[in-house]
Amino acid sequence: MSFLNDLLGGAQANSAGGxxxxxxxxxxxxKAGGVQGLVSMLQQHGLGDAVQSWVGSGTNQQVSGEQLGQALQNxxxxxxxxxxxxKLGVDQNQLIGQLSQVLPHAVDHLTPDGQVPEQGQGGFDLGSLASLAGKLLGGNKTA
Structure with a gap:
């Protein structure tokens, strides 16, 4: 868990793009074109049910690193x-494994009303995810 804590802790100091x-x-x-682009792309590559759970107000369905990696690669x-x-000096599979735990929370955080923001409704702001690291480290959101 220290790898996850180190990376999430770095988000607070490097929220502008660390x-x-x-x-x-x-x-x-x-890179996917905002939340709508990412959701659409993941749905097209086999993670439809999981992604819908991230957007919705219920519990976030987990995906494996292998599933997420394949969908992102495709x-x-x-x-x-x-x-x-x-940049992190880690194996790509290790990174994808950790992202499979964080990305559901990120999408959930960016869709607080259970709705994917439409493309063109302002640009994606990394600052809107700045508080997410604290939530994940503090365990305020159940997966």
Whole structure:
């Protein structure tokens, strides 16, 4: 768990784009075209039910690192994962495993009303995820 804590802790100091899991989740959302783009892409690549649970108001359905990695790779975000793993000095599969725990919370956090924001409703702001690291470390949100 120290790997997760180290990366999440870095999000508070580097909320403007540091090499934390929350920042990487933000990069993935941004590169996918916002929350709507990421949700759509993950649905198209086999994670429809899980993603709907992240958006909805119920419990977030878990996905494995393998499932998430495959969906992100197939959705064209493999280069983001590769670059992030390189910056962090970790194995890409280890990074994806950790992201499979964080990304559901990020999508849930960015869809507080159970609705995916429409594309064009302002740009994605990494600052909107800044409080997420504290919530994840503090355990305020159940998965």
């Amino acid at each position: 090499s934390s899991l929350v920042a990487i989740a933000g990069q993935l959302i941004d 959705g064209g975000l493999g280069s983001v994962l590769q670059e992030a793993a390189g």
